[in-house]
Amino acid sequence: MAPPRILLCGDPRGNLNQLFKRVSSVNKSTGPFDALLCVGQFFPDSSDRLEELTEYVEGRKNIPLLTYFIGDYGAGAVKVLSAAAKESRNLGFKMDGLKIRDNLFWLKGSGRFTLHGLSVTYLSGRKSSSGSIYGTYSQDDVDALRALAEEPGVIDIFLTNEWPNGVFNRASTSDIPEGISESSGSDATISELVAEIKPRYHIAGAKGVYYAREPYMNADAQHVTRFIGLAAVGNASKQKFIHAISPTPASTMSPTELSTKPPNTTLSPYTFVEKQANAHEAEKRSADMANDSQYWRYDVSKRQKVGGGDTARLCFKFVSSGSCPQGDKCHFNHDMDARGQSLRGVCFEFLNKGKCERGESCNRKHSVQEARSKECWFCLSSPNVESHLITSVGENCYCALAKGPLVQDHVLILPIEHLPNTLSSPPEFETELVKFQSSLKAYFKSRKKEVVFFEWVYLKTSHANLQAIPIPSNRASAVKDIFNLAAEKLGFKFMELKSDNSLEGRRLLRAQFDGNYSLFYVELPGATILLHTVEENEKFPAQFGREVLAGLLNMADKADWRNCKLDKGDEIKLVERFKSSFEEYDPNQ
Structure with a gap:
């Protein structure tokens, strides 16, 4: 050509x-x-x-x-x-x-x-x-x-x-x-x-x-x-x-x-030019250390030094993804503490320089102490858990309505304990999760709907959650095609796992997960599972599942959950309505 x-x-x-x-x-x-x-x-x-x-x-x-x-x-x-x-x-x-x-x-x-x-x-x-x-x-x-x-x-x-x-x-x-x-x-x-x-x-x-x-x-x-x-x-x-x-x-x-x-x-x-820039950066860093209340961010002794470099700057690749293809040859710092702060929503520029020039226009946190005080939102033992969203609690997992839901009955299935994903969870959790899945399928079927389950298994995810989104029954046949089309646009193909039920499907799914790579999977109506293993350097949208279903339901404006946030009063009303209608299907009643 x-x-x-x-x-x-x-x-x-x-x-x-x-x-x-x-x-x-x-x-x-x-x-x-x-x-x-x-x-x-x-x-x-x-x-x-x-x-x-x-x-x-x-x-x-x-x-x-x-x-x-x-x-x-x-x-x-x-x-x-x-x-x-x-x-x-x-x-x-x-x-x-x-x-x-x-x-x-x-x-x-x-x-x-x-x-x-x-x-x-x-x-x-x-x-x-x-x-x-x-x-x-x-x-x-x-x-x-x-x-x-x-x-x-x-x-x-x-x-x-x-x-x-x-x-x-x-x-x-x-x-x-x-x-x-x-x-x-x-x-x-x-x-x-x-x-x-x-x-x-x-x-x-x-x-x-x-x-x-x-x-x-x-x-x-x-x-x-x-x-x-x-x-x-x-x-x-x-x-x-x-x-x-x-x-x-x-x-x-x-x-x-x-x-x-x-x-x-x-x-x-x-x-x-590079030598001049490096000298300027070192001089600027020294000045900032003297004037900035966050000077400790520049203290190399408090960081995990790699590669023998003499710079205190953080490696963006490591902080954002948890790994760096340069390994020991990288001249920037691979700081696990900074990685954890970033996952909690702290601005990278603030972590790297001790300040952010964007100020209030930046939508990330500019306080390490603020981030550290925030415990996991999803652990039931956390004082910050949004308990008003919980709809049903079992021995090992619980259900809650999603914050910023895509549709009215957008449900999450979550472990009570702090687990990074559902695929490496203990057998007792798995059994209870499948019961929740079966109950949700029956509940939505009674309302002439099917349910799509998906999970983004990111190795550094803080708390596992399996998302369950109901769709009209007449759209169920299109789910597989739209996920495959979205995958094609991103340059990959799904692996397909066929089974007779969710329990068997999840057994096959676990066999594909070795804990070394992140993955995304979606369980379609009919128990077929589409699976994609995400390579180390692959760019994969964190909201992929939601974005695809938003397209299927002609709700593209709701692809970002932040566009769908509700007042706490409205959230409480949705939860009460769901609990009332789901009561006869709830396995914990």
Whole structure:
């Protein structure tokens, strides 16, 4: 197959008429192209230009080519993007862009996705201390990219708004644009990231000039990187703002093809930039230690040091997933205490730096003491258990209505003791769990409904819960197909376990679980079980089961439980109603 053909664009700044007219012309004369990737400021400089933007956002004018942008700042950005973020189609984990309208997608935060076979990473927004939700990136966004860089595979394209500091180092001086300043529109964080990510193409805007640097070699990698900086659309000096590339995806190339180096290849421009950044980070850390009440977070002696590194920074990959593919070679800290705090909802940036620049706009906790005082919500012995949601209690497990339920009778089956999952629980718990399942099936059948059970068996989960969600009987035949379709979109296939009943099905399920890998399983109406073992580096949505059933029930806006939270009074009413109607089926009555 022919390599994909991609158009690259510098800051649109709201000049969408001129941009899309040019795209249409280029596409007609030298196309067809597969997509347009925009870097730099996408929105207008002032509100005077909003009408032109609105015509495209509202669909009164067509966008001729699949378009992605990362420059989420400028006039009108907050209004357009906040509205898009609330739409049901954009809820959940979407690295491949939030849809603004047909052919227009916003790449939010940071991430990695595949575009016509090309591996694309991006960092949206610019560096800022304002803590704004839109138009700036956070430390979490940066560390997420660092974690992605550790995963296997070569990145084809890296998109940033600002240029990296030091890109002119070791470059041919004759090619450097005259009068250009290193300080304006450049970012040292980008330099660090691009040195770690090692993309084949790095595309940036925001500096107002066009510059295509000679290819340069990367440390610990065979392939070269090409940097392309693009000018703004409609710039007065008529510098190049649109550029075409047609790279063969690295995933389809042989090692020999990937390692080919053009004759004008230079050494990496970021070798001494990294040294300067490390020195600056150490100096900044020392200052923070003297001024920050959370200075103890920097005390290396209180952390689990690995790899012989001298840094106190936490490994985002380890904190977020519990493991790091670099192992002892990782230069960041693998801190189990920080991992536990993160699972309790503490902000990674706060854990890493002792403070979070986003302040109140961050929805994570900024207090270690607060997190430690929170005991497990689901242990019956905990003073913080939400006892008003409990509907039935047995010897080894109990039932409770879900907080933020997808549907009215959304039930959880949970162990009384603190167990990480239901598959490694003792036999007496298993027997009681199956009784609860049978009772719920009978109860919902009496109401012309079937029930779907699913569990996300995450190895680091604090307290097991098997979710039970009723669906109309006439939708039962579609459950298997929609789960398989969702799996296909995520790039995996379910293993299917067939049995005559839940007890037999769970016996087969336990045989597949060795405790070394996380897994997701769903028991369909009729006792068939779909199972997926989640690999160590695999990105798997924590709310996958709920999101799929929300789609089946045409309730996409309820895919996130936080959108469904109820007042305690309303929760109590739902529990009382359920207990009354479930009473004759309850195995503990």
